[in-house]
Amino acid sequence: MTESTGEGEVATRGLLKPDASAYHTVTTRAQLNALVAALRSSGGFAFDTETTGIDPMRAELVGLSFSTGGGAAWYVPVGHKALAGPLPTGEGSGEGRAQPTDAAHSEPVEGRPLTREDALASLRPVFADATIPKYAHNANYDLTVLAEHGIDISNVALDSMIAASLVGRRAIGLKDLALEMFKVEMTPITDLIGTGRKQITMDRVPVEAASPYACADADFAWRVQDRLRPEIDRENAAHVLNDIEMPLLPVIVGMQRAGVLINRSVLSEMSEQLAADIAAIEHEASGAMGGRELNLNANQQIAALLFDELGVPRTRRTKTGFTMDANALEALLEKEDLDNRAYHLIKAILKYREYSKLKSTYVDTLPELVHPRTGRVHTSFNQVGSATGRLSSTNPNIQNIPVRTDLGKRVRSAFMADHANGWLLLSADYSQIELRILAHLSQEPHLLEAFKQGEDIHNATARAMYGVEKVTPDQRRIAKVLNFGVIYGLGAHGVAVQTDLTRQQGQQFIDMYFGKYPGVRDYIERVKSEARRKGYAETVTGRRRRLPELRSPNQQLRAAGERMAINMPVQGTAADVIKIAMINIDAELKTRRLRSRMTIQVHDELIFEVAPGEMDEVHALVTTMMPAAMSLTVPLNVEAKHGRTWGDME
C-alpha cells in the first residue's frame, strides 16, 4: 500500500485502483429516494453521465453517477439495453430504454423496478435546485446531454476540466488528474466498450460493469475538484473561474444547442459548380504538362516537378523540403524567366487549392453535420482550447468560415436565420478591440487619444509615423501592418514579408513606430520582464498563461516566449471582454423573456438569431451591453448589422 493511499483506493502494482466497495447501483425506488435525500443534504455533489456517444447532441443517456465525497458513489442506470428477457419500460420512454433484469444487479431490489422516467423525474428537481452546488468534469458535455433529455441544471459551481486548465495544468483529462493527484489509474472506457470496428456503445455494457466505471468517474470528479481548490487560490484563478468561466458554461451550452440553420441548396449548387471547376483546372494542369496525370494535392510531387524538372528557383525551406505555400508560389509567378509550363502549373495549383479547400472543408462537409432531428448545425465550443482564453470551435469550426473572397462569402450565405418564420440574424462585432486593449494596457497617449477621438487608428498611426496630415494608402497599409504586428511581437522580417519591403526598411519602420509610440515600446519591455520574473503573463482579469520558456537558455525558444508574453494580455483580455458580454447579454435576454438567442461567437463577433419583432430591442441591448462589458480607458466600440444570412448583412 502506498503512503498516499486514502480511503477508497486499493493498491495494484504500485499504482492504485478505485475502491468500488463504496459504490452502489440504484435500482429501486427506495434506493433512489435515499440517493436524492443524500444529494439534497450533501451541500454539493459531483455527477457524470454515461451515454452512447461522444457527440452530446446525438448521444443517448445510459446512466448517471453521483458522488458526495468520501469515496462513496452511486450509479443510476437509465438506458442499458436489456440483456435477457422482456423488461418494464416507463411511459414514453420508448424502445430500447428498458432496465436490466434484477439478476443484473448486485444489490437487492425492493419494490417495483425503476424506469428511466421515474429516475429522471426524481433527479430533475435536484439538478434544478440552484442552492445545491454541482461539480462535473467537462460539464459542457453532461449539460448538453441532460438538457437534450429534458433536464436543466442550475449552479454548476466548478468544472474540474476548466479549473485544471486555468491553474495551468497541461493534462486536464479526469483520468490524467486522478493519476497525477491520487496515483490512481482509472479504467479506460475502452476496457468496457472495446475499440475500432468492434466497439460497442455503453448501453450494451451490462450494468454491473458500467456501474463501477461510472461511479469512479463521479467519485474522482468530486475528489479532483476538492483537490483543485487550493490550487485555484494559489494561482489566483478564483475570479476568472467563478465570475467568467463557470457563468459562461451554460451560455455556451445554450449556443451549441441552438445551432444554426444551413441552406443546403446553396451548398449543393456550389458543390456541383466547384466539382466542374476543379476538374477543368486538373485538365488544364495536366495539359500544360503534356497530358501527364498530376495530383495537385501532393505538394512533394509538385515540388519535384517544379524545382527539379522545370528548373524553377527553390523557395523558402520547411522542415521537410521547400515551401509550396501560396505566398511563395505567387512570388514565383513574378519571375521574368519562368518556364511557361511552370507558370500555368502554378496558376492551376493556386486556383485548385482555393476551390478544393472550400469544397472539402465547408461546402461538402457542412451538410453532413446537419442534425437529423433539429435540421441545424450544432458546433461545439471549447472553453479550454486555447492558451490565451479564447474559445475554439469544432464540428464544424464555425470560427474560420471564409469571408474575404466572393466564393467564401457564398459559403457564409449558407448560414441563415429561420427567415421563413420571420427570424433574422444580427451580427455585432467589436471594432479594433485588440488595439484598444493595447492602448489601455500601454497607456500610450497617442493611441489613447486616437481612440477617444474615434479616429481611424491606422490613419492616425500613419500620420504620427510619417508626420503628415494627408496619409497615402501605402502609408496606411504599412501602419496597419505595424499596429497588428505589435500585438504579435513583431520582428523586422515579419514586417518585411507583410509589406514587400527589405528587412532593413522593416526595422526602420519598427523604429519609427516605437519612436512615435514610446508607451507601447515601454509596455512591451515591461510585459516581457514581468512575465519572465513571475513565470506567467496575464490579462486584465488575472487570467494567466504560464511561460517557462522565458527562462530558457535557448534564444529562439525565449524569443517565442516573449512574443507569447506580448500577445497574451492583449488577445486574452479581448477574450475576457467578449465572454463577460456573452454572460451579461444571455442573462438579459432571459430576464426580458426574449426568444432571440446567441448562436455564434467568432472571437470579436457575436451572432444572434433574432425572433420576429425583437430586432430593435435586441439590437439596442447588444450594442449597449457589449461595450459595457469592461470599463477601459478607451471606449469599446461595437458595430452591428443584420440580415437573412451571415453572408448578406447590412
Place this chain on the structure above:
DNA sequence: ACACGGCGC
C-alpha cells in the same frame, strides 16, 4: 502521428 497548407480573428 506528423507536416503542411490554408481558413478565421
Place this chain on the structure above:
DNA sequence: TATCCGCGCCGTGTA
C-alpha cells in the same frame, strides 16, 4: 548561421 508575428481547426498526403 539564418532568423520569418499571436491564437485556433481541418483536410490532405506521407509515413
